[in-house]
Amino acid sequence: MTSAAYAETNAAETLRLRVGTVLFMTTFLFFWISITPFVDLTGAAVLDPSAGNSNRLNQIVSLLLFTGMLGYGLCHPMRNIILQPRPLLAVLFTWFLFVSVISAHPMLGIKGTVLAIMVTVNASIYLLLPASERHFAKMLGIGTLIMLGVAYYGIAFKPMLSIHQASELREPMNAGLWRGHFPHKNSAAAAMVIAAFFGLFVMNSWSRLAGIAIVLLSFNFLIHTGGKTSTAMLPAILLLAWIFEKIRLLRIPIVIGGVGLFNLFAVGSAVFMPLSEFITELGIDATFTNRADIWRFAFTALAEQPITGYGFKAFWQTEELVHSGGAIETWAVAAANGHNSYLDIALMTGFPGLLLTVLWILILPLRNIARMASAEQHSHLTRLFTRVWLYTIFNAGLESLFYEGGNLLWFTFLFSLYGLHLQARAVLALPSQSAEKRGVAYA
Numbered sequence: 001m002t003s004a005a006y007a008e009t010n011a012a013e014t015l016r017l018r019v020g021t022v023l024f025m026t027t028f029l030f031f032w033i034s035i036t037p038f039v040d041l042t043g044a045a046v047l048d049p050s051a052g053n054s055n056r057l058n059q060i061v062s063l064l065l066f067t068g069m070l071g072y073g074l075c076h077p078m079r080n081i082i083l084q085p086r087p088l089l090a091v092l093f094t095w096f097l098f099v100s101v102i103s104a105h106p107m108l109g110i111k112g113t114v115l116a117i118m119v120t121v122n123a124s125i126y127l128l129l130p131a132s133e134r135h136f137a138k139m140l141g142i143g144t145l146i147m148l149g150v151a152y153y154g155i156a157f158k159p160m161l162s163i164h165q166a167s168e169l170r171e172p173m174n175a176g177l178w179r180g181h182f183p184h185k186n187s188a189a190a191a192m193v194i195a196a197f198f199g200l201f202v203m204n205s206w207s208r209l210a211g212i213a214i215v216l217l218s219f220n221f222l223i224h225t226g227g228k229t230s231t232a233m234l235p236a237i238l239l240l241a242w243i244f245e246k247i248r249l250l251r252i253p254i255v256i257g258g259v260g261l262f263n264l265f266a267v268g269s270a271v272f273m274p275l276s277e278f279i280t281e282l283g284i285d286a287t288f289t290n291r292a293d294i295w296r297f298a299f300t301a302l303a304e305q306p307i308t309g310y311g312f313k314a315f316w317q318t319e320e321l322v323h324s325g326g327a328i329e330t331w332a333v334a335a336a337n338g339h340n341s342y343l344d345i346a347l348m349t350g351f352p353g354l355l356l357t358v359l360w361i362l363i364l365p366l367r368n369i370a371r372m373a374s375a376e377q378h379s380h381l382t383r384l385f386t387r388v389w390l391y392t393i394f395n396a397g398l399e400s401l402f403y404e405g406g407n408l409l410w411f412t413f414l415f416s417l418y419g420l421h422l423q424a425r426a427v428l429a430l431p432s433q434s435a436e437k438r439g440v441a442y443a
Contacts, residue, residue: 016072020129021139023068027122028143031408032191033150035061037181038161041168058406066118073125082124083117084421085364092356093117096312099349103311105318109348112313115405123414127422133381137205141214144198148217151180151188178224186399189227190409192218193234193391201384229398237391244386245378251369255362255393262397267340270295291339291398297332298340302347309350312403316344341396345403357402365389365417368424376423385419388412 035058073082083089093113100109130136154162155178164174164185174185182188195218203211222231244254269276270292301310315321316337338344346354369377369386376382392413396402404410 016075017131019072020131021135023065023072024126024129024139025143027065027069027126028139029146030061030065031406031411032143032147033181034058034406037150038154038158039183040161041170041183042165062115062118062405066122069122069125073121073128076125076128078128081128081418081422083121084124084418085360088356088360088364089120092353092360095353095356096349099308099353100312100314102308103314104320105311105314108314108318109312112403112405116403119405119411120414123411124418126415127419134206136381137202138207140198141202141206141210144195144202144214144218145210147191148195148214148221151182151221152217154180174226177226178221180221185225186227186230187409189222189225189230190395190399192222192225193230193237194388194409194412196222196234197384197387197391200387201380204380230395233391233395237387237394241383241387241390244390245383248370251366255366255390259362259393259397262394263340263342266291266397267295267299267343271299294332294335294339295343297335298338298343298347302343305350306346307350307352309346309348309353312348315347337400339398339400341400341402344400361402361413361417362393365420368420371424379423381419382423385416385423388416389420392416 036055073079093116096113096116097110100106100113103109127136130139151162162178162180164171164177164179166172166175168174177185179185179188182191196215199211199214199218201211202214219234222234240254240258244251265275265279269279276292301315309315316335321333338347342354342357345357369382372382392401392409395409401407401410401413
């Protein structure tokens with residue numbers, strides 16, 4: 001190779017590295033801090049079912065990020081991994097569009113599906129942006145520290161917008177609990193759990209000091225959110241992930257059996273009184289913080305349209321549901337969502353949509369992990385992706401987050417799915433080999 005050709009190649013690699021770094025950090029901060037942090041929850045708008053969470057600036061930034069990510073991805077040697085597995089995702093999103101078109105609110109479903117596809121494309125490209133695992137850990141660490149700085153800044157200087165107040169219209173009982181720049185204490189708690197996972201990875205792959213700082217700051221914030229479920233799940237998932245990694249025979253029971261039992265005990269307690277009584281005897285709140293009313297109502301609605309559901313994004317918070325007069329029988333008609341991702345997907349897209357989702361987020365990751373070489377199965381990178389994956393599929397039993405376009409947990413979950421896919425394809429490569437020959441992502 002001539003010196004001129006080498007210089008040209010080196011300049012192209014440098015440009016790609018810089019573009020990748022900018023896209024990585026911009027995308028991370030967009031999801032983890034957002035365009036509109038520190039939302040005022042005391043305004044009457046929070047009770048308006050027609051009030052969307054999006055705005056014009058948010059839409060513009062989303063489109064710009066998508067365009068930039070797609071352009072980068074199409075120019076990357078590993079562009080074939082974008083939006084994989086394509087056959088399954090093609091069927092899944094086509095079904096979402098179909099049930100939306102025949103629903104009472106077709107435009108809600110169509111826009112929601114398009115946004116879900118955009119976020120999935122972004123996530124499938126995200127791990128192609130770093131130049132190495134250390135570069136990935138460094139950017140992840142810096143981004144997480146910035147996020148934590150914003151969260152603590154809010155507690156110190158914007159307490160009225162960062163700590164739940166008794167004057168809030170929707171949930172005044174949360175007064176005193178931290179939420180930082182997030183819209184709710186539960187979303188803040190989930191973010192801090194994921195941030196702690198990031199800290200453990202950063203500690204092992206980039207900087208021990210930065211990693212420890214992230215873990216300690218995240219855990220302290222998590223405690224102050226009052227998120228009991230997330231606080232309990234942090235050590236539980238770390239232990240579960242360790243067992244999952246060490247004992248191969250328990251992997252399927254942990255994922256399939258564990259998620260099934262978790263949903264049975266949670267959602268099932270709302271329908272089957274003997275199960276509810278059993279859970280109460282164990283000292284557990286069988287209503288799961290009043291979620292039981294929502295689940296009973298959702299099951300009743302699902303029984304009427306089990307195949308096609310009510311259309312993607314076309315059930316909760318629709319005007320006819322909120323103003324239907326059903327509030328006389330149950331307050332659940334005014335719920336923001338079903339507080340269970342699996343139940344919500346079935347409610348919106350029917351059981352076929354739920355089955356396709358389970359294949360994508362539960363079955364395929366299990367297969368990818370089983371295909372990994374031993375070194376990859378026990379790497380810090382795989383450990384990070386596995387922790388995020390396990391936390392999300394279990395947390396989904398109590399929160400609605402699947403296909404939520406602007407949800408940071410959903411986006412992190414998606415790129416972790418792609419991380420497991422890439423780790424399954426990873427092969428040992430010399431530094432001089434090109435990315436195209438390696439067949440493995442930089443991260």
